[in-house]
Amino acid sequence: MHHDDERPTRSVWKWFWAWQDEQEEAWLRDMAHQGWHLRTVGVPGCYGFERGAPRDVVYRLDFKLGKGDWEAYRQLFADCGWDYVGRLGGWIYFRKEAVYGQPDEIFTDAATKARKYESVMFVLALALMWFSIFFGIPKQIGGTFATVLAVVQGTLALVVVYALVNLLMRVRTLRRRL
Amino acid sequence: MSTTADNLDRHLPLSEAGFYIMALLAEPRHGYAVMQETTALTGGQVTIGPGTLYGALTTLERENLIEFVAEAQRRKSYRLTARGRAVLTRQLVRLHLMVNVAAQLGLDPQPEAM
Numbered sequence: 001m002h003h004d005d006e007r008p009t010r011s012v013w014k015w016f017w018a019w020q021d022e023q024e025e026a027w028l029r030d031m032a033h034q035g036w037h038l039r040t041v042g043v044p045g046c047y048g049f050e051r052g053a054p055r056d057v058v059y060r061l062d063f064k065l066g067k068g069d070w071e072a073y074r075q076l077f078a079d080c081g082w083d084y085v086g087r088l089g090g091w092i093y094f095r096k097e098a099v100y101g102q103p104d105e106i107f108t109d110a111a112t113k114a115r116k117y118e119s120v121m122f123v124l125a126l127a128l129m130w131f132s133i134f135f136g137i138p139k140q141i142g143g144t145f146a147t148v149l150a151v152v153q154g155t156l157a158l159v160v161v162y163a164l165v166n167l168l169m170r171v172r173t174l175r176r177r178l
Numbered sequence: 179m180s181t182t183a184d185n186l187d188r189h190l191p192l193s194e195a196g197f198y199i200m201a202l203l204a205e206p207r208h209g210y211a212v213m214q215e216t217t218a219l220t221g222g223q224v225t226i227g228p229g230t231l232y233g234a235l236t237t238l239e240r241e242n243l244i245e246f247v248a249e250a251q252r253r254k255s256y257r258l259t260a261r262g263r264a265v266l267t268r269q270l271v272r273l274h275l276m277v278n279v280a281a282q283l284g285l286d287p288q289p290e291a292m
Contacts, residue, residue, distance in 0.1 A: 060229075062229050069236075069254070071252045072209075072249070072252055072253065072254045073232055074252070075251075075252035075253055076209045076210060076228050076231065076232055076253075077228045079209075079210035079213075079228075079253075080210065080213060080227070080228040080231075082228060103225045103227060105227050105229075106227045106228050106229035106230070107227050107229040107230050107233075108195065108225055108226055108227040108229075108230045109193055109194065109195045109226075109230050111193055112195070112229060112230040112233035112234060113229075113230075115233055116229065116233075
């Protein structure tokens with residue numbers, strides 16, 4: 001899929017939570033059915049698409065912390081027919097033309113799939129620690145701004161806890177399938 | 179490094195992907211070759227995805243069951259370590275035992291049932 005500057009592009013704002021990666025994959029595939037192919041994922045929640053022919057394209061997300069072996073990692077996916085689209089934080093976007101009878105998963109066993117979600121959980125746990133540490137600071141400042149900040153932080157912390165619980169259950173289900 | 183029976187057995191049983199990767203790394207190979215060979219040798223019944231392959235190789239290397247050999251054109255080749263060979267052998271012994279017991283019990287694998 002080459003980038004043609006003359007081809008129409010559009011940006012779509014859509015939010016997917018950490019536990020909604022499969023929905024995100026399905027949505028990107030649906031967009032491809034409508035002729036919109038993912039081009040950029042630089043900004044969280046903002047997807048850049050470019051116009052093309054409607055195609056059945058499977059999108060898969062991996063999650064990796066750090067770069068370690070980036071070249072070999074990319075090459076392995078490329079060898080297996082997966083196009084690299086972009087990276088957003090730890091999330092890595094791959095796509096492949098869907099061909100009947102051919103594999104369309106990047107994770108073919110439960111253990112390695114579980115490890116992906118465990119990496120996500122690690123980052124979420126760090127975020128939760130961050131919120132816990134800085135939760136007390138607004139109180140020092142005082143005033144309405146501090147209250148608003150505290151509410152926002154509290155809400156985000158609750159979301160992170162929900163994400164952790166959701167992914168923990170997913171990991172447990174995956175690991176039970178031995 | 180200790181290679182007592184208990185020590186090696188903690189790596190068992192190998193996952194399906196882990197088994198095929200280790201079996202194919204008895205000879206030095208890079209990741210994609212392992213993937214291709216697994217599909218070819220199993221007649222298409224077993225496929226290993228790149229996410230799984232990369233994750234498994236990373237884990238096997240960390241557990242000192244495989245070692246890095248060389249890199250060419252951004253493809254890294256690995257092969258079994260002595261420890262890895264010992265673990266694979268123990269897994270094969272177990273698998274043979276399982277198949278033998280199944281045969282003794284009159285249980286035959288039916289290729290269509292897979």
